[in-house]
Amino acid sequence: MADEAVFDKAKAFTQLMVRHLEGAAVSIMLEVGRRVGLFEAMAQMDAVTSAEIAAKTGLSERYVREWLAAMVCGGIVEYVAGDRTYRLPREHAAGLTGSSSRNLTGMAEMFPLMSRVIPDVVEAFRTGRGVPYSAYQPDFTGLMDRRSRPRYEELLFSAYLAKPAGLLPRLESGIRVADVGCGTGHCISLMARRFPTSTFVGYDISEDGIAEARASARGLANASFVVQDVGRLEAPAPFDLITAFDAIHDQADPAGVLSRIRAVLAPGGMFVMVDVWASSELADNVGVPMAPYLYTISTMHCMSVSLAGGGPGLGTAWGHQVATAMLRAAGFTDVQLFERVDPANSLYVARAGG
Ligand SMILES: C[S@@+](CC[C@H](N)C(=O)[O-])C[C@H]1O[C@@H](n2cnc3c(N)ncnc32)[C@H](O)[C@@H]1O
Incomplete structure (x- = not known):
């Protein structure tokens, strides 16, 4: 040169x-x-x-x-x-x-928490082990809630549950619904209020999250919450709908969780997964706005918590190619992808065969 x-x-x-x-x-x-x-x-x-x-x-x-x-x-x-x-x-x-999702300051709220775990992540670079969820508590639950709550209020009914054909009428008619990795349970509360004839249960491994979910859903007779590792999910009766909002890519056993979800769905039941938009191919993500943020949050949290549990560490940008393939491998017969259902996420609709 x-x-x-x-x-x-x-x-x-x-x-x-x-x-x-x-x-x-x-x-x-x-x-x-x-x-x-x-x-x-x-x-x-x-x-x-x-x-x-x-x-x-x-x-x-x-x-x-x-x-x-x-x-x-x-x-x-x-x-x-x-x-x-x-x-x-x-x-x-x-x-x-x-308090709307247009307020971008919530994105910057992640940095102090991510900075706090720099010593753990640096150590993990050397050992290859991860950083457990406990390293991010007690702040993570509230931070996640503040970040996602406005988006669910704006988009849960108008986009996430409206896209899957025929889902809103089924919710109105009365079905059994579970939300896995429900965090503070805001989606369950919103759905339980809107669809009083359906019943809803939220599962999360975080005791803090479930305690907060129970407190904020008090008075909703059709909503309940269980502290549960969804990798070991059993259901007293099959669910007609299972949702997962931003809760699969950082799992310790994402393939196992998807299989459990498939196993506890009724024949013809539906799995609705909202997860971060990305391509599984790094080259496709170069130049995409916020892509450096995704890989940073992945290293500092999503990939690392999965690795800490002995998992594959899929990472935040696991992408639609990997996600779709994993849904099919879990036994879903029909997998639909709605890319960018909001500026940051894609929607996957997977059906359990009859
Ligand atoms: C990124 S947060 C998303 C929370 C919530 N769905 C939201 O959108 O605000 C991921 C959630 O999955 C939960 N989680 C992670 N691994 C889990 C497991 N094996 N079983 C149940 N919950 C799990 C975490 O505790 C956390 O609340």
């Missing part, structure tokens, strides 16, 4: 590295801002000084001013130098505030 080409490539790479480092720095400040409520406060204010923001939030002006400087340089907050005023534009506030 000519000297000039080498120089240009090195320069372009340095610029790329600078953008990565800036993004990481801004992400830390996003999480700080979210925790202290600065985005929510600024969304209610017009152009204001740091002192006015500090007064409104009850925070230290010096800290607020330094945080604002990071936000201004990161392109998140606008600054008028003459007045020393700061403004969070309405268009930016839409992506930083509120």
